[in-house]
Amino acid sequence: AERARVLRAAGAALEAARGDLLTVMAHEGGKTVAQADPEISEAVDFATYYADRALELDAVPGARFTPARVVVVTPPWNFPVAIPLGGALAALAAGSAAVLKPAGPTRACAEVGVAALHAAGVPADVLQLVHAPDDEVGQRLVTHPAVDAVVLTGSTETAALFRSWRPDLHLVAETSGKNALVVTPSADPDLAVADALRSAFGHAGQKCSAASLLIAVGSVGRAGDQGRFTRQLVDAVRSLRVGWGTDPGAVMGPLVEPPSEKLLRALTTLEPGERWLVEPRRLDDSGRLWSPGLRDGVAPGSWFHTTEVFGPVLGLMRARDLDQAIAWQNATGYGLTGGLHSLDDAEVEHWLEHVEVGNAYVNRATTGAVVQRQPFGGWKGSAVGPGAKAGGPHYVAQFGTWADGDPAALPTALPAAEAAAVLSALARPLD
Structure with a gap:
């Protein structure tokens, strides 16, 4: 035709x-x-x-x-x-x-x-x-x-x-989407950190599919000096090079517009019980270049847990077990993308059976649809x-x-x- x-x-x-x-x-x-x-x-x-x-x-x-x-x-x-x-x-x-x-x-x-x-x-x-x-x-x-x-x-x-x-x-x-990446103790921590960065900070987090939450399960969520995964994640976030799209060395680009309303709140204001592991900072007078942020202690049902912010801020939640992590992942009201990092086949099967997302990613980043092979779309909100x-x-x-x-x-x-x-x-x- x-x-x-x-x-x-x-x-x-x-x-x-x-x-x-x-x-x-x-x-x-x-x-x-x-x-x-x-x-x-x-x-x-x-x-x-x-x-x-x-x-x-x-x-x-x-x-x-x-x-x-x-x-x-x-x-x-x-x-x-x-x-x-x-x-x-x-x-x-x-x-x-x-x-x-x-x-x-x-x-x-x-x-x-x-x-x-x-x-x-x-x-x-x-x-x-x-x-x-x-x-x-x-x-x-x-x-x-x-x-x-x-x-x-x-x-x-x-x-x-x-x-x-x-x-x-x-x-x-x-x-909209409020997408979470779950990491269990059976995950490859190096791969999980790398995929978390790609998911949360690609195009400065300005993707409906971006991971805005990372839910650490069990020992993965250990805080302080005992938390190898947390330390590795903090170091990786701090190392991201931010620059304009014309800079070939930039890993994370600028915001399309200076932040306002929800994104500005996410970049500048902590909710009760939260703390900055990496505090985002404005890097120039335009208001469009920001360093990435990592906030810890995001509580179930809190503003950051349920609100799409559309920018370079990742919230860390610490779950008791995989079932609790799935419950928090499903509790946002949205159902666009979601990820799991686990090398345990039983965990993967259990997660796929219970997660409520349109696009489910296992041991990879939560962004990047592929025409025909991986069509894109969600459900719920x-x-x-x-x-x-x-x-x-x-x-x-x-x-x-x-x-x-x-x-x-x-x-x-x-x-x-x-x-x-x-x-x-x-x-x-x-x-």
């Missing part, structure tokens, strides 16, 4: 634009090369994988698929290439037109990515980039009657806001809508409806005429 051909060409165009994307992601989003390069690969993988899924939609015996007319994609700023383009590519694969409203801090990243897709043959009137504020214009996009679906990657509060604007909205949302995981086999199919009947071939080319009129109306400035 023509749609699949165009999507494969889009993947090749993104690969060719890798250098431009790396540059704009570093300058605008503060991403280090180590963080940005895999994200570009993920966007390429979305294009080629969704091309294959497009071919399947008109080949289901006894079923007919009708694509959504227009899909609005409202991505975050922390993955400024893979998430916005992934949502748009999925809509295009379904046969829909897409309106992409990028996050304000990373507009240029979206512009470079969309330009690559247009150069690959995606019609400009079928994929439109709209720079709009999150207030009245954003509300008009979400509530327009021609919009059949909205893709959101953002906070639980934003998902609730969208639903308040339009209760019947077909919303596909990946929302971390998802709103059908729940199909991005990069998975059912993601594209949710952008349309199914009915009984002989398979009817979807349009061989991406929709243009009707979409042009609809999208022009959506993108028109307010009077």
